[in-house]
Amino acid sequence: MKKIKWLLLLGILVLLFGYKFNDLNPKINISNEKSKDAGYITIEKDHIYYGNLLLVNHDNPVQEIGVKRDIINLIEHQNHMQGYQLLDPDIRISEQVAERFSTMVNAAKKDHVDHFMINSGFRSLEEQSQLYEEMGPAYALPAGFSEHNLGISLDIGSTLKRMEDAEEGKWLEKNSWKYGFILRYPKDKSAITGIQYEPWHFRYVGLPHSAIMYEKNLTLEQYQDYLKKKTSISVHYEDKKYYISYYDFKGESSKKVAVTRNYEISGDNRSGIIVTGTN
Numbered sequence: 001m002k003k004i005k006w007l008l009l010l011g012i013l014v015l016l017f018g019y020k021f022n023d024l025n026p027k028i029n030i031s032n033e034k035s036k037d038a039g040y041i042t043i044e045k046d047h048i049y050y051g052n053l054l055l056v057n058h059d060n061p062v063q064e065i066g067v068k069r070d071i072i073n074l075i076e077h078q079n080h081m082q083g084y085q086l087l088d089p090d091i092r093i094s095e096q097v098a099e100r101f102s103t104m105v106n107a108a109k110k111d112h113v114d115h116f117m118i119n120s121g122f123r124s125l126e127e128q129s130q131l132y133e134e135m136g137p138a139y140a141l142p143a144g145f146s147e148h149n150l151g152i153s154l155d156i157g158s159t160l161k162r163m164e165d166a167e168e169g170k171w172l173e174k175n176s177w178k179y180g181f182i183l184r185y186p187k188d189k190s191a192i193t194g195i196q197y198e199p200w201h202f203r204y205v206g207l208p209h210s211a212i213m214y215e216k217n218l219t220l221e222q223y224q225d226y227l228k229k230k231t232s233i234s235v236h237y238e239d240k241k242y243y244i245s246y247y248d249f250k251g252e253s254s255k256k257v258a259v260t261r262n263y264e265i266s267g268d269n270r271s272g273i274i275v276t277g278t279n
C-alpha cells in the first residue's frame, strides 16, 4: 500500500513538472500535410532580397530592396512606446516590429519584468559606415552587413543590470519567440553565426518561424537550411495551421507557385523564397 502511495506521488510530480516544462516550449506540431491551395502567384527573383526571414551576415549583405519601408521614429509614435525607455531619441524601427515589441514588453510586465530599454534599432547604410569608421572592425560591421540595416533587429537592454545578468534578458531568451522574435546570436552558436554571444540582440522573424526555431534550437542560418532541405512543411501552432514552402531559384527569373488564401513571402537573401500560408 505504501509503495502505491509513493508511486502515486511520483506520478503527480512527473505530471506537474512535465506540465511546467511543456509550458515553456512552443506547442507546435510539424508534419508534411499538404495545403488547400486557393490559387497561383508568380514570384520574382527580386523577392529573394526582401522580407522578414532574410539572412544578413558576412556573406549576405542587405540589398537596397531589403530595407524595411515602414521605419518609424519611436518617439513620434507614443502608442508603440509604452513600458520601455529609449537610449536616445533618434531610435527608429519597422512599425510592425515596434508593435510586436510593445506587445511583448506588456506581457513581460505581467511577469514583473519591466525595465526594458532599446539601445539600438534601425541604422541606415550611411550610419552603419560611420559607426564602422568610428568603432573599427572589432566592434562594428561594415555597411550592409549588419542586421540593423534591415530595420527589424533591436539591441535591448535593462535599466538595472547588464543584459546577461538582468531578468529582462532571461525573460526574453525564454519568451520572445511567442512574439515572433529570436535571440539572433546565442551563446553556443557563434561558430554558425560568426558572431559572439549577444544577449541583447533580438531579431524579428515572425510566427510561426520563431516558434519552430526555438523548439528546434536553430539559428536563422540553420532554419533556412532546414526549410531548403524539407522544401515544404506544415505547422500546427495555437489553433492555426501554417504551410511553409521553400522555392530555390536556380537561374530562373520567376516562378509560378501555389498559395493558400492568406500568405506572406520572404526571401532568404541567398537563393530562395519562403512562402508562409494560412487558410
Ligand SMILES: [Zn+2]
Binding pocket: 120, 148, 153, 154, 155, 200, 201, 202
Ligand atoms: Zn545588435
